[in-house]
Amino acid sequence: MDSVLRAGAMYVALMVLFKIAGRRSLAELTTFDFILLLMIGEATQQALLGDDFSLTNSVIVIVTLVAIDVGLSLLKQRSRWISRLIDGEPTIIVENGKLLHERLRRARLLEADVMEAARSSQGIEKLEEIKFAILERNGKISVIARDD
């Protein structure tokens, strides 16, 4: 019983933590982000398994995590409200070559982040060449170039 509770509690705790961290946190993995992710995994592992390293326990934990995940995706399909709560919504951050500064500030983004995405996805050099830049739900920035 406690394995299921542990896994459930950990799932919820991590979900809330990463909601607080925001969608950008682990979207563009730098080398250090990757290491951070490994450390978080390492810290989680003990709490998930406790002192029971049996095959049964680890299978129960994995089954619980996958079941919650699938359950949530089913819920998301049924309810737009839940889908929005869990995944969030995309946000426009550049409109017709102009940065929406207030949005960038609140999303904790820099112009450099936008330009990096513009360069890597569209080969765009200048802000004016961007028609729209959108901060997607998964934290990636997608860029739509101007036509001319």
Next chain:
Amino acid sequence: MNEDSDNADLRSREHPIREDMTYQLKVWRFERVGWYVLVLVLLMGLMGVFSRGLLSSRDVRSEDGKVRVEYEIFHRNGSTNSMKITLYSAPDSQVELELAGQLLEGFSIETLQPEPLRSRSSSQGIRLWLQTDLDGQATLYITLRGDGLGFYRSQVSSPGTNGIKLVQFIFP
């Protein structure tokens, strides 16, 4: 003017995606408040609210000064902490110590040093007999592992003295 452009920035757009900025602003506010909560948890951790720190370590004496207990208020399930009990009595004599209450329900005693001269169960817990040194002092070091969850109230006493009441909390 600045405020106007801020407001324009935060208005919902319909193209190329349909936005709901009211909701997005709530999300950003949640992230901001969440960050404060994280910092608060971090500070609480440093202060010892989650065991081992200023707020958790206690050093108490009974009113007559004959029993002294150094212990942690906050424990975590599965982790070990030490407890030090000191009794003051006649030099080079045997002194009785009673651990009673919920201590043994919430914790398992991993080590008990030095080994007591005798021990037996009593109606409320366990009784141990210790040998005092030439200064009339007997010290018992206990390693406790938190097994339960929540509050545990217990008493540490010795016959003829006021005991000490302990309240300890075990985190999941």
